[in-house]
Amino acid sequence: xxxxxxxxxxxxxxxxxxxxxxxxxLFKVFFGNSDSTTLIVILDLLIALTIFFLxxxxxxxxxxxxxxxxxxxxNVGILNAxxxxxxxxxxxxxxxxxxxxxxxxxxxxxxxxxxxxxYILLIISFLAYVILALRQLHFFGQSKxxxxxxxxxxxxxxxxxASAHFSDSKEYSFISDTFFILSVLLILFNSVKISWIAFLVxxxxxxxLILSIVITVLFIINFSSNTGTNxxxxxxxxxxxxxxxxxxxxxxxxxxxxxxxxxxxxFHLPTAEAYDRKAxxxxxxxxxxxxxxxxxxxxxxxxxxxxxxxxxxHADASWIIWKNKxxxxxxxxxxxxxxxxDSGIINKFILSKSDWETFGETKxxxxxxxxxxxxxxxxxxxxxxSPLKARGExxxxxxxxxxxxxxxNNEDKKAxxxxxxxxxxxxxxxxxxxxxxxxxxxxxxxxxxxxxxKKILPEKNPDYKGLEISxxxxxxxxxxxxxxxxxxxxxxxxxxxxxDVSGKGISAAFIMAEVKGIFESLSKTIxxxxxxxxxxxxxxxxxxxxxxxxxxxxxLIDLEKEKLxxxxxxxxxxxxxxxxxxxxxxxxxxxxxxxxxxxxxxTLDEMNVDLIENDTIVLYTDGITEAKNDSLDDFGENxxxxxxxxxxxxxxxxxxxxxxxxxxxxxxxxSQYDDITLVILKWKQKIKINGExxxxxxxxxx
Amino acid sequence: xxxxxxxxxxKDNVSVINLKGYLDAxxxxxxxxxxxxxxxxxxxxxxxxFEELAYISSAGLGVFMAYIENIRENKGDIKLTTMSDxxxxxxxxxxxxxxxxxxxxxxxxxxKFKESTN
Numbered sequence: 001x002x003x004x005x006x007x008x009x010x011x012x013x014x015x016x017x018x019x020x021x022x023x024x025x026l027f028k029v030f031f032g033n034s035d036s037t038t039l040i041v042i043l044d045l046l047i048a049l050t051i052f053f054l055x056x057x058x059x060x061x062x063x064x065x066x067x068x069x070x071x072x073x074x075n076v077g078i079l080n081a082x083x084x085x086x087x088x089x090x091x092x093x094x095x096x097x098x099x100x101x102x103x104x105x106x107x108x109x110x111x112x113x114x115x116x117x118x119y120i121l122l123i124i125s126f127l128a129y130v131i132l133a134l135r136q137l138h139f140f141g142q143s144k145x146x147x148x149x150x151x152x153x154x155x156x157x158x159x160x161x162a163s164a165h166f167s168d169s170k171e172y173s174f175i176s177d178t179f180f181i182l183s184v185l186l187i188l189f190n191s192v193k194i195s196w197i198a199f200l201v202x203x204x205x206x207x208x209l210i211l212s213i214v215i216t217v218l219f220i221i222n223f224s225s226n227t228g229t230n231x232x233x234x235x236x237x238x239x240x241x242x243x244x245x246x247x248x249x250x251x252x253x254x255x256x257x258x259x260x261x262x263x264x265x266x267f268h269l270p271t272a273e274a275y276d277r278k279a280x281x282x283x284x285x286x287x288x289x290x291x292x293x294x295x296x297x298x299x300x301x302x303x304x305x306x307x308x309x310x311x312x313x314h315a316d317a318s319w320i321i322w323k324n325k326x327x328x329x330x331x332x333x334x335x336x337x338x339x340x341x342d343s344g345i346i347n348k349f350i351l352s353k354s355d356w357e358t359f360g361e362t363k364x365x366x367x368x369x370x371x372x373x374x375x376x377x378x379x380x381x382x383x384x385x386s387p388l389k390a391r392g393e394x395x396x397x398x399x400x401x402x403x404x405x406x407x408x409n410n411e412d413k414k415a416x417x418x419x420x421x422x423x424x425x426x427x428x429x430x431x432x433x434x435x436x437x438x439x440x441x442x443x444x445x446x447x448x449x450x451x452x453x454k455k456i457l458p459e460k461n462p463d464y465k466g467l468e469i470s471x472x473x474x475x476x477x478x479x480x481x482x483x484x485x486x487x488x489x490x491x492x493x494x495x496x497x498x499x500d501v502s503g504k505g506i507s508a509a510f511i512m513a514e515v516k517g518i519f520e521s522l523s524k525t526i527x528x529x530x531x532x533x534x535x536x537x538x539x540x541x542x543x544x545x546x547x548x549x550x551x552x553x554x555x556l557i558d559l560e561k562e563k564l565x566x567x568x569x570x571x572x573x574x575x576x577x578x579x580x581x582x583x584x585x586x587x588x589x590x591x592x593x594x595x596x597x598x599x600x601x602x603t604l605d606e607m608n609v610d611l612i613e614n615d616t617i618v619l620y621t622d623g624i625t626e627a628k629n630d631s632l633d634d635f636g637e638n639x640x641x642x643x644x645x646x647x648x649x650x651x652x653x654x655x656x657x658x659x660x661x662x663x664x665x666x667x668x669x670x671s672q673y674d675d676i677t678l679v680i681l682k683w684k685q686k687i688k689i690n691g692e693x694x695x696x697x698x699x700x701x702x
Numbered sequence: 703x704x705x706x707x708x709x710x711x712x713k714d715n716v717s718v719i720n721l722k723g724y725l726d727a728x729x730x731x732x733x734x735x736x737x738x739x740x741x742x743x744x745x746x747x748x749x750x751x752f753e754e755l756a757y758i759s760s761a762g763l764g765v766f767m768a769y770i771e772n773i774r775e776n777k778g779d780i781k782l783t784t785m786s787d788x789x790x791x792x793x794x795x796x797x798x799x800x801x802x803x804x805x806x807x808x809x810x811x812x813x814k815f816k817e818s819t820n
Contacts, residue, residue, distance in 0.1 A: 571795065634788070
């Protein structure tokens, strides 16, 4: 407080006021009460200047403090009472100070001049404050520019005051009267709409009712003492008739305004609470419901939020401060009526005032303060900021700004706080929606992956005389990357492959497609399983990233030579079911894409088996052996071979069916995590070298 | 699907990563992060302890392949220890014993590192 007082004296406008007051005093000493028109004009100009500079100084003081309408009214009341006492005691004091006051008025001495100038300054101070306070009240709660009306009224008041010099002459008194009447009409016009009362709570309205009646009475008393024959009226009149008229009109203005205020408050009183609630509800419902429909696109939502903020709290500009996910930079988005440079300047200011992480509630700042004035191109002054939270985390800050002297009132403050809450909910909704769209997109992606997989796998099993072929493939929800295929080389030779791509989903499906292409083309030129796998590794080591690989087993059945040739690249062993026993065919070999060609070749073995009648070759992926029950036990190799042995008499088709049934039963309480692939080849009969073929069974289809 | 966690312990200038739970496509990024962190800190002597690992999928195996080249270029290695039979089986199928040194105990793996530096 003491620093602001000190600042007032340092203020150049206050110094100018003191200077003009001093000039006024000197003028009175040298020229006294002259009748010269020039001197009267100069005197009036001096008085006008003094009032003007004082108004400016007080205006600056107003801007530094957060005044409410009620505090203005209280101050006006106190000043009125003070002036009332001054006027009442003026007679006594003056008669004590000077022997013959009436004589002094006509022939003033140095002392009298000094006293009268002091007295005049006192009156001027009062007038300046009242005029300014009325001006502030006039602009309170007004959403749009009403300066024109107010300034017109001021001009007419000044004209009416200036023309007071003519009021004595019979010829020209109509000028003064006309201006006076016009001023009063304008005062009436400016006093009818007192909108800020609506924003007061009931208690404040009652308080205002009492205050306004007291102040009205004080204004009327002070006004009437102005026109009487007391010392006050005479001193003013001899000092300057224009000032006296100005004082009268100001008092009248006060009286009219506060009478209006009294009645307006009176009318507002019965409906005060209900009105408040209704107004709030209506505007809230209208604006907030708009948000709910705007959650589809985040940018649209942000635009709507700032757009509504602008209207809800009568701001001149609005925008959102958003933390960029990529570089943690603070950026302005959805700017309304404000450039990015200005919003950047204000963002910096706001973030310097409060910590982003702990930004809890709505806050208000003033940019234009004496010590550290923040200058923006558009001259913003008042800032309101409110956090936008989602799941308790601060996502952004909603900001609103006002230009010049219109501070946010309580209603605006409440509005922005409430609105930011609603906006937060909308932003959270928009995020949830985005998540569910993302989820849907992933599901679609998996649909595509399963579709690819279906197309890659053979449509039907090849027909070979004397060889039963059965295959089962059950995809997991997340495509597991299983692949099997047959490559008929000749009537007596069949190549086959089973493979499993590491990883899942669409990327696994694409690698499967690539693997199919590789094996399909290699099988056309190469017969030996070992050679095919070496070439496949050579291609895949360059095609796959370092953490992706493919396990595979490639086999060749030569029905003429009654032989099975098999090479294995990291895949599950191939099982040979012969009578009551199961033999694991597990030649050494690294997964495809794990190691360079030389080492891969060095470690890769090929095995061959002489087949006898009813030999069954079982190919599978780990989806079978790693199928789980609800206590997370594996189906396991042992159980698998048990089932195979138990059913060794049946056809390939029946055997596959039984295995799948057991796997399904075993894992019925646990979701299928990986693809399941089972391929069974059962050799029924040898092919005669002379080309005459006999057969018992044709290969059944699954 | 299920829980997975890792813990890194420094022993005789060797970083031991303990694995626990289920290592599959969904939990593999946690282990990848561990490897990236060790490589960033120039810790290239790494032992991975599988004692408490219940399951490893092919995507889990891929993690080891992703970093081994870089680590070996920096004269380091990844050595694997204390696998359950089930986990060893999965490694064995793919031929990992041909690519990695696999030990019965953690100490053996650490000693192997010591020998090579002496």
